Amino acid sequence: MRQIEHFIAGKRVAGTSDRHGDVFDPNTGAVQARVPLASSAELDRAVEDATAAQREWAAVNPQRRARVMFEFKHLLETNMDELAELLSSEHGKVLSDSRGDILRGLEVIEFSCGIPHLLKGDYTQGAGPGIDVYSMRQPLGVVAGITPFNFPAMIPMWMFGPAIAAGNAFILKPSERDPSVPVRLAELMIQAGLPPGVLNVVHGDKDVVNAIIDHPAISAISFVGSSDIAQQVYARGAAQGKRVQCMGGAKNHGIVLADADMDKAVTDIIGAAYGSAGERCMALPVVVPVGDDTATALREKLLAAIADLRIGVSTDPDADYGPVVTAAHKASIERYIGLAVEEGAELVVDGRGFALPGHEDGFFLGPTLFDHVTADMKTWHEEIFGPVLQIMRADSLEEALALPSRHQYGNGVSIFTRNGSAAREFAQRVEVGMVGINVPIPVPVAYHSFGGWKRSGFADLNQYGMDGVRFYTRTKVVTQRWPEAGADAGGSFNIPTMQ
Numbered sequence: 001m002r003q004i005e006h007f008i009a010g011k012r013v014a015g016t017s018d019r020h021g022d023v024f025d026p027n028t029g030a031v032q033a034r035v036p037l038a039s040s041a042e043l044d045r046a047v048e049d050a051t052a053a054q055r056e057w058a059a060v061n062p063q064r065r066a067r068v069m070f071e072f073k074h075l076l077e078t079n080m081d082e083l084a085e086l087l088s089s090e091h092g093k094v095l096s097d098s099r100g101d102i103l104r105g106l107e108v109i110e111f112s113c114g115i116p117h118l119l120k121g122d123y124t125q126g127a128g129p130g131i132d133v134y135s136m137r138q139p140l141g142v143v144a145g146i147t148p149f150n151f152p153a154m155i156p157m158w159m160f161g162p163a164i165a166a167g168n169a170f171i172l173k174p175s176e177r178d179p180s181v182p183v184r185l186a187e188l189m190i191q192a193g194l195p196p197g198v199l200n201v202v203h204g205d206k207d208v209v210n211a212i213i214d215h216p217a218i219s220a221i222s223f224v225g226s227s228d229i230a231q232q233v234y235a236r237g238a239a240q241g242k243r244v245q246c247m248g249g250a251k252n253h254g255i256v257l258a259d260a261d262m263d264k265a266v267t268d269i270i271g272a273a274y275g276s277a278g279e280r281c282m283a284l285p286v287v288v289p290v291g292d293d294t295a296t297a298l299r300e301k302l303l304a305a306i307a308d309l310r311i312g313v314s315t316d317p318d319a320d321y322g323p324v325v326t327a328a329h330k331a332s333i334e335r336y337i338g339l340a341v342e343e344g345a346e347l348v349v350d351g352r353g354f355a356l357p358g359h360e361d362g363f364f365l366g367p368t369l370f371d372h373v374t375a376d377m378k379t380w381h382e383e384i385f386g387p388v389l390q391i392m393r394a395d396s397l398e399e400a401l402a403l404p405s406r407h408q409y410g411n412g413v414s415i416f417t418r419n420g421s422a423a424r425e426f427a428q429r430v431e432v433g434m435v436g437i438n439v440p441i442p443v444p445v446a447y448h449s450f451g452g453w454k455r456s457g458f459a460d461l462n463q464y465g466m467d468g469v470r471f472y473t474r475t476k477v478v479t480q481r482w483p484e485a486g487a488d489a490g491g492s493f494n495i496p497t498m499q
């Protein structure tokens, strides 16, 4: 059985605790590897190495740090196929989607290549008599990231890209369900010229997460995962005075107005609802047609598109989506489908019971479509995180706008229309953090920032972009005066003012 290792002080290190987790091959359902779950002593060792490495790394000038990022970007490109295969083999997403996962992370690395410019402070000459004021951004020290299973390349890079470029050392605790790609990324960072100890990967579950939050030498924690855990991590970290950002779950809505380009909207909705088997926090699991005619036309076209969907193993180049990540997750999605039926939603297409010939034990699910889902149903309220699309009918834009606005999650939302003023008003008023206008998956580009509202994000600063740089640095402001020798000292018991 393949044994996955931690990555500490620049090399792979076997786990020494007696706790392990199983890593599955979602295509076959078999256990393909074992991942060690670290003890707090193993975490201590990684943090000790990171603390020593960080002092030297922070003293390297920013342009040299940027060169490591440039080289890492190059290595991601030259190792793309191998990384995508490894990612698909543990996650189950199709290879083209794994490349997308890596590329969206690579874009944050490209952004991090600009770190010399991004760290520049402000300067005011002559703020008072002989007084100049300047500000600088300094790294925090050792920081940590805890990441979910669904983007094992992109989300670690959202975090360690800006953190390391800014001069921090990083402890990454990736998902124990698909932990191999994060280790490979750390190895490539070393190959790119990063000093050992600056990026460490420590595997584990809840216990090591709590040990990370409580570790006195770790000064900031970035978390992405489900909302209940995000909220717990946020509360536990903040209670210790740490800087914390915790992104949570989602239930994104796509509003379809009568004047939308219906064929294009349907293509977009199908890709966003069923791509990656719905295991994306920016998936589109709810679609809201406005008006009965829109609903009829949309449902008809969705049905035709669903009939054409192809489910296959993650290496099948013709597959639209592959298996879900584990048998437990598959069972949870099936339970949610059962719940929606019990609550009275109309089950139009049932994806349960789907079996891929030759891969009957794989974690596959067919596409599911519900119609007449209503806001009093639990099935609307909760995140399912699978290939399940729900139609909720609305009579007006006002009614449609209220659905994502009053939902507990506020990650993403999209509107499909040709009406600019309706779209503009929608974007202005909807209570959601990331909005798409005729864009089904509005993940902001790397030089903006990613973050949802309400229970989708417990954070003051979002992921990557300038927020990422701000999160991993603290500002210092220096007020300086260089009086001539013998000049009047000018001391006062009053607070100095500029009057």
Ligand code: NAD
Residues within 6 Å of the ligand: 146, 147, 148, 149, 150, 151, 173, 174, 175, 176, 204, 205, 206, 209, 210, 224, 225, 226, 227, 229, 230, 233, 247, 248, 249, 250, 280, 281, 383, 385, 411, 452, 456
């Ligand atoms: P998860 O919450 O189960 O796990 C996330 C991380 O937390 C993992 O590293 C895991 O080991 C750790 N963890 C698990 N249980 C814990 C506990 N009790 N205490 C502390 N840490 C714990 O999430 P997942 O299933 O890996 O990922 C899917 C979820 O992540 C979905 O809810 C999805 O919407 C969300 N997600 C959000 C974003 C975003 O940016 N908002 C992006 C991707 C995924």
